[in-house]
Amino acid sequence: MKTIYKLQRNIAYVLLSASLFACGKSLDKPTPDTSIDLEKIQPGDIPLLLRGAYRPNLIYYQPYPIWDVYSDDIISLQGSTPTQYNPRSYDDCNPNIEDGFGNARLYAASYTAIGNANFIINYIKSKGVTNMNSILGEALSIRAFNYYRLAESYGGVILTVDLETDINQIRRDKNTEEEVYKQVMTDLEEAIPLLEDFKTADFISKPTAQLLLARLYLQLGKNKEAFELSEAVIKSGKNKLEQSDFGEVFRFGGKSSEMLWRLSETITSYERGGLYTMYSPPPPFRGSSMGLTWVDPTLVESYESDDIRASLLLKRRNPTIGENVTYLLKFSTDTLQASSNASIVYPMVRIGEAYLISAEASARQGQLVLTRYNELRKARGTSQKTTSDISDVNQFIQEIEAERRREFVGEGRRWQDMKRFGKAIPFLKSKGRDETRLYLPFVTTELTKNTKLTQNKGY
Template sequence: MSIMKIIYKIQYSIASLLLVACLLSCDKSLDKPVPDTSIPLEKVQPGDLPLLLRGAYRPLGIYYQPYPVWDIYSDDITSIQGSSPAQFNPRSYDDCNPNVQDGFGNGRLYNSAYTAIGNANFIINYIRTKGLTDYNSILGEALTIRAYNYYRLAEAYGGVILTLDLETDISVIRRDKNTEEEVYAHITKDLTDAIPLLGDFKSADNVSKPAAQLLLARTYLHLGKNKEAYDLSEEVIKSGKNKLSEGDFGDNFRYASKSSEMLWRLSEPITGYERGGLYTMYSPPPPFRGAGIGLTWVDPTLAQSYEPGDIRASLLLKRHNNTIGEAVTYLLKFSTDTLQPSSNAFIVYPIARISEAYLISAEAAARQGQVVVTRYNELRKARGSSQKLATAFANTTAFLAEIEAERRRELVGEGRRWQDMKRFGKAIPYLQSKGQDATRLFLPFNSTELLRNIKLSQNKGY
């Protein structure tokens, strides 16, 4: 039975878990898988694994709508996606945030994550079943891809369905979700297994050991395992291949970048509006060349928090917004005007930058009762901001508040803020200020998914 035929047996969004199979077409095309040219499962050879791995990376790029969800959901970014002042995010909450019918990238987030997981599952099970130790680096990359996508799902929905094998039995896949704790336990296991298999950093376009270590440090910080988070973040910093940028902050987000700050990224060429969503989402409207829709901008309190000389502020642009009749601050991290030549423009999706390791190190130490300003100051020095003594902070609570503010300045637009708000105790008060409650800490499962799998229970509050 061809792998493509196996796919047809599962009419479910997790059916895309087996999509990797059709990537092995005779012409090695990743763009146009054809059932008639798919290689039968029994004919897949170890030499095909690099192509399969490319397929595992590729679904992550179906990303433009889901990528900024957590920034717009949070207090970092203001949005009037409904195009009227009455629909400030989230004044008219469900107009500007993911809802059951799909909303802002909800369905795409779910589907793209499971597509990547399915592709990774094929590689992981193939290598392990056949004992292909010569392909350990590919195994490590696939494990990291799977872990990262389960992290995306867990932060979005809490508990989700864990599927780790090439399931063809529909009853195994159509079931209720695993608990959030079970999902995070598996994320931790996959990353722990991956790290010793991976090599040193060579390119941000591929998973490396420090990239997986940083993802695991991020996971540990979320789980409150602060010693483990601290130790791993320090290993990433001390690995030596990646350095903080000190001059051109925008170079971190260029496709043809000379910076080594980016540990892992995804990128895709801009071929039209639907494929260039980050700059159209964040940039100002015409005559700015990025031709954004002009309805999404940085929170004014955050925009005003950068010190004079902070190089990160170079990617902020203040412009009059005709819809609300006020000046607002746009984010240019992904703009073709400031970062990419229009003749060769790529959207870069940051997954992990080494600057986060500095912030995790400082936060994890503080959560263990220590005010250690070393890594915090190193990051601020690279960004052109002032240095601070440990005595400037009355206690660890005050230092944690400053780390939270520094994370906002550093990572705005990169999808980290909502998890930060939950960890720093800001999410529920923010929701309450908008007339919502703790049920909105997570997104709803899409209505299409609920129809496909009637055993899947909806998250509370939807």
């Protein structure tokens, strides 16, 4: 009989935590230092374990904005002590290895979700369960998404897909970035035929996994494959671009079908959570925001006057610096949620990305095809482009980059875009940094737990 152990505050803990749930009605709520026999899990428990995989960390807002603040989209003067989430250090492209909130939460939450997914995947496969294809597909996609996020953030990381109980197999050095991406690709390719069509953005569906794989293909230069998958998502017809109220996409109870996958949390106190505490203006807006995080003015100026996305930008005077700045309201309870329903939406995958992946993948194959690009712009209320407006595919790729900035600001995609479009290293140099800052450091607590783990270069 195999027993899966939870080891508190240890890399083994986050890798195995699925698992590591106490028996009963709260299998999705792990507690430290408990164990459960594999044989004691029943098929009816698996949906609860899946819930735990979707929600490995109830404080989403701390790791979510890291790469936006790191990039050229967002400016943040908000600073705190090194052991707390410190946006200023990310704005300087100089994350602190002592950061126990933003960076450390990203790392721990990802591995917690991976541990949960590993348990589900291995249980279904080892037991030969034949009526849980969709759950298996969701677990594979969750594992893929979190390894993808880890690889984007750290490069190589420890890759574990089994229910490993030997601590010596966990406390080791990292796999290569290429090995991690290969596993992500394998998981998503296996998941896609298992998943159901889109029904709700609260769960991973077939088009969600297809678009995640298209995103990876594009990042790896597999442009033909990225184009085909993005087109499949668009043509599935389940999700539509929002054409009038862009805020509808981000409302918890909104009717827009544009969101393919989201995470959400219900805030019981305006002063204790939600991305609006990071991005919103200071009072009289709700929450405890100091108003020290705003959108880059060059990006703000790039929106056309009729662009519906600009409705979620608000210019007002910042009393701390004595200047007018522009705040991002995608996550604001003031503009998007009723006070009786403070459920904050965190976008993971949206249909708009399929249109821009399709356009970019075509351009990177030497084809100047504006159709999908213009369809997105039309839905957003902006002007249409013709081939006479664009000299060649290289200029078109630059136009797509600018459109992605307008579309996804605040949604965690910009830094990876900057790497793909060749903007990351010049930006780092402007900050007095070099290519070693393309990735985050492993925090001190992880290096202490696992002495075989090699720190990323430059830290």
